[in-house]
Amino acid sequence: MANNRMLVGFFIASESIFFLMLILAYVNFHGSVTDGPTAVNSLNPVVTGIFSLFLFASSFTIWLAGKSLRNKNHFMLKVWILATIVLGAVFIFGQGLEWSGLLDKNITISRNVFGTTFFTLTGFHGFHVCVGLIMLSLLLGLALAGDFKGPKSDAVECISLYWHFVDGVWVVVFSVIYLWAFL
Amino acid sequence: MSSRIPLVPENAVPLPSLKANNGLLSWVSSIDHKQIGIMYLIITLIYFLLGGLEALLIRVQLAHPGNDFLTPELYNQLFTMHGTTMIFFVVMPFLIGVGVYLLPLMIGARDMAFPRLNALSFWLFFFGGILLYYSFFTQSGAPDVGWFAYAPLSEKPFSLNKGPTYWALGLLASGIGSVASGLNNVVTILTMRTPGMTMRRIPLFVWMMLVTSLLLVFVIPIITAAFAMMLLDSILGATFFTPAHGGSAILWQHFFWGFGHPEVYILILPAFGIISEVIPVFSRKPIYGYEFVAASTVAIGLLSLGVWAHHMFAVGLGNAANAYFSLASMLIAIPTGVKVLNWVATMWGGRINFATPMLFGTAFIIEFVVGGLTGVAIASVPIDWVVTDSYFIVAHFHYAIFGGSVFAIFAGVYYWFPKFTGRMLSETLGKWHFWLTVIGFNMTFFIQHFLGVMGMPRRTYTYYDMPYWGSMNLISTIGAMILGLSVLIFVWNILVSLRHGRPAGDNPWNAWTLEWATTSPPAVENFELVPPVRGRRPLWDLAHPDMPDEPGAKTV
Numbered sequence: 001m002a003n004n005r006m007l008v009g010f011f012i013a014s015e016s017i018f019f020l021m022l023i024l025a026y027v028n029f030h031g032s033v034t035d036g037p038t039a040v041n042s043l044n045p046v047v048t049g050i051f052s053l054f055l056f057a058s059s060f061t062i063w064l065a066g067k068s069l070r071n072k073n074h075f076m077l078k079v080w081i082l083a084t085i086v087l088g089a090v091f092i093f094g095q096g097l098e099w100s101g102l103l104d105k106n107i108t109i110s111r112n113v114f115g116t117t118f119f120t121l122t123g124f125h126g127f128h129v130c131v132g133l134i135m136l137s138l139l140l141g142l143a144l145a146g147d148f149k150g151p152k153s154d155a156v157e158c159i160s161l162y163w164h165f166v167d168g169v170w171v172v173v174f175s176v177i178y179l180w181a182f183l
Numbered sequence: 184m185s186s187r188i189p190l191v192p193e194n195a196v197p198l199p200s201l202k203a204n205n206g207l208l209s210w211v212s213s214i215d216h217k218q219i220g221i222m223y224l225i226i227t228l229i230y231f232l233l234g235g236l237e238a239l240l241i242r243v244q245l246a247h248p249g250n251d252f253l254t255p256e257l258y259n260q261l262f263t264m265h266g267t268t269m270i271f272f273v274v275m276p277f278l279i280g281v282g283v284y285l286l287p288l289m290i291g292a293r294d295m296a297f298p299r300l301n302a303l304s305f306w307l308f309f310f311g312g313i314l315l316y317y318s319f320f321t322q323s324g325a326p327d328v329g330w331f332a333y334a335p336l337s338e339k340p341f342s343l344n345k346g347p348t349y350w351a352l353g354l355l356a357s358g359i360g361s362v363a364s365g366l367n368n369v370v371t372i373l374t375m376r377t378p379g380m381t382m383r384r385i386p387l388f389v390w391m392m393l394v395t396s397l398l399l400v401f402v403i404p405i406i407t408a409a410f411a412m413m414l415l416d417s418i419l420g421a422t423f424f425t426p427a428h429g430g431s432a433i434l435w436q437h438f439f440w441g442f443g444h445p446e447v448y449i450l451i452l453p454a455f456g457i458i459s460e461v462i463p464v465f466s467r468k469p470i471y472g473y474e475f476v477a478a479s480t481v482a483i484g485l486l487s488l489g490v491w492a493h494h495m496f497a498v499g500l501g502n503a504a505n506a507y508f509s510l511a512s513m514l515i516a517i518p519t520g521v522k523v524l525n526w527v528a529t530m531w532g533g534r535i536n537f538a539t540p541m542l543f544g545t546a547f548i549i550e551f552v553v554g555g556l557t558g559v560a561i562a563s564v565p566i567d568w569v570v571t572d573s574y575f576i577v578a579h580f581h582y583a584i585f586g587g588s589v590f591a592i593f594a595g596v597y598y599w600f601p602k603f604t605g606r607m608l609s610e611t612l613g614k615w616h617f618w619l620t621v622i623g624f625n626m627t628f629f630i631q632h633f634l635g636v637m638g639m640p641r642r643t644y645t646y647y648d649m650p651y652w653g654s655m656n657l658i659s660t661i662g663a664m665i666l667g668l669s670v671l672i673f674v675w676n677i678l679v680s681l682r683h684g685r686p687a688g689d690n691p692w693n694a695w696t697l698e699w700a701t702t703s704p705p706a707v708e709n710f711e712l713v714p715p716v717r718g719r720r721p722l723w724d725l726a727h728p729d730m731p732d733e734p735g736a737k738t739v
Contacts, residue, residue, distance in 0.1 A: 003296050007370050014362055014400045021408035021438065025423060028434060110420030113429040120415060120423075 051094025223280020307360030365399030550586025575635025626662025
């Protein structure tokens with residue numbers, strides 16, 4: 001049914017506004033920190049950039065998964081979903097490393113307004129990635145159980161749309177937090 | 184004209200039956216849009232009584248100067264809970280609930296596009312309300328920072344109690360439910376219409392719900408994000424809105440009103456929809472200028488997104504910002520005025536039947552225009568600077584939200600109660616309810632314009648014995664008591680009519696939209712057969728095959 005894809009489309013539009021507000025809050029306080037940690041003096045754009053590549057690559061693999069289903073290639077469907085999960089998990093692992101590194105240096109959500117906006121924005125994004133990983137795992141389980149006959153499946157298409165969205169949000173977040181600070 | 188086309192395809196998921204004696208479980212577990220709609224209406228009625236009781240306590244406290252009927256702490260909690268309750272747990276869920284009940288019927292569908300999501304929306308609203316009201320039972324009491332919870336008052340260290348946290352959590356939960364409702368409505372309206380029901384033929388109530396639902400989808404996430412930030416501030420010690428730690432209190436105002444102003448259109452657009460259904464039926468004429476009513480709604484929806492800072496003129500945003508927001512706000516008067524003219528033109532030359540729904544519908548136009556005119560006045564920066572945070576503002580938004588939305592809600596209840604229950608509400612009690620509401624409402628709030636201009640600040644716990652202030656406040660309090668009496672009559676009318684009301688039949692008002700084509704109350708599957716839709720008034724076309732609205736129109 002077209003219903004499901006339309007629902008996800010509007011849901012993503014709604015979520016975009018949510019992230020827009022978090023980004024606006026970050027932008028609003030950018031440059032207002034006079035002492036203490038800021039993006040420039042506490043973040044490592046290269047490491048996060050490398051981990052970001054894993055997330056960007058996962059958008060490609062979920063697209064390949066959908067393509068495999070359209071070609072009724074059920075084996076490759078499972079392979080590409082699994083690849084997407086692995087790539088997403090590597091990205092989340094990278095986020096965890098970055099967070100724990102910052103917390104070790106006593107840079108927290110309550111330290112100053114950079115910490116507040118940085119942890120809120122990356123935290124809500126990471127939360128959305130985790131939700132996506134759970135949904136992808138369910139998808140993988142259903143695929144292993146032979147649920148998707150192809151060539152079309154709303155479940156695969158909707159979750160793939162959501163995953164592209166999570167990926168797209170990270171393009172903006174990465175640009176605003178890292179590229180803006182270091183370019 | 185006997186050719187009837189079959190029902191839209193059955194839902195893939197089997198739905199629970201509405202058979203009698205299924206007990207409470209059949210309601211709690213229901214995913215039927217009619218049952219969920221009825222549950223919305225019952226819960227909002229309970230919150231309406233609670234919010235009304237809070238208002239009466241406020242008015243008793245203000246009845247004469249220097250009164251100490253309530254403690255200042257309780258007074259602050261009461262006006263906060265009154266505003267929050269009436270906006271988020273009465274008007275908004277009522278309109279969503281009546282929409283959930285009527286949308287599928289009006290477009291000839293079996294149910295909403297996503298019945299389970301529909302149930303999720305309701306229960307998020309339900310538990311959000313309980314979370315908010317639970318705060319009364321905590322040691323620190325209910326939220327006491329006003330319905331817009333300005334920072335830094337709502338933040339540590341000014342609010343050491345947990346009230347604002349309950350406030351944000353409860354509204355966060357019910358807000359997510361509202362987004363889900365909005366999504367569900369939009370997809371339902373766009374994809375579930377019966378053949379022939381084009382977007383140019385859907386009832387105007389459906390048009391209004393479409394625009395409202397889009398606003399819900401795009402505007403609620405603004406406040407969801409702001410609630411998340413507020414909760415992070417209060418629970419994890421973040422510093423979004425605390426100026427002492429580098430945050431910005433003004434940012435909260437921008438975020439709150441970025442949501443808050445479109446929110447008032449979420450409260451009024453479905454009310455416009457109710458009025459656009461009631462006035463044509465009781466004037467025995469088709470709506471005048473259907474396209475203009477629909478298009479002006481879209482215009483209002485778009486304009487509402489760009490006017491939020493007119494709530495913030497007192498902040499001092501600079502002349503350029505003030506000029507823009509003032510002008511943009513005044514622009515909204517144009518599409519709103521278009522609607523008022525359309526309703527009046529519909530009544531013009533009609534055979535008007537002043538049954539109770541039409542009484543409320545007509546009074547709606549008058550009361551809402553008063554609120555609209557004061558709205559244009561305070562969109563002007565110098566006037567706003569004089570009357571901001573005074574009782575003039577209280578009078579203004581009560582004319583818009585009570586005189587507007589609530590009058591339309593009463594019109595809608597009297598109009599659709601026969602469809603919901605199969606019985607008519609008593610006209611005698613309805614007329615008592617109507618006249619006491621009109622008298623009580625205007626007595627309570629009209630005089631507050633003058634109190635505001637004389638300088639009485641809103642939310643004040645009490646006041647000095649200034650000339651006339653005591654007597655004017657007493658008049659307002661007596662008006663509120665009359666209003667309270669009118670609500671009791673309304674509730675009595677519902678209770679009595681549920682048991683002893685005159686049986687309604689399918690179409691007691693001789694109306695023309697599809698919900699009246701089925702039984703009252705509708706069967707589980709809504710329609711046995713959906714009548715053919717060849718115009719905007721399918722039941723008129725059915726009854727008058729020799730003079731249809733759109734001669735020569737094909738069914739599909």
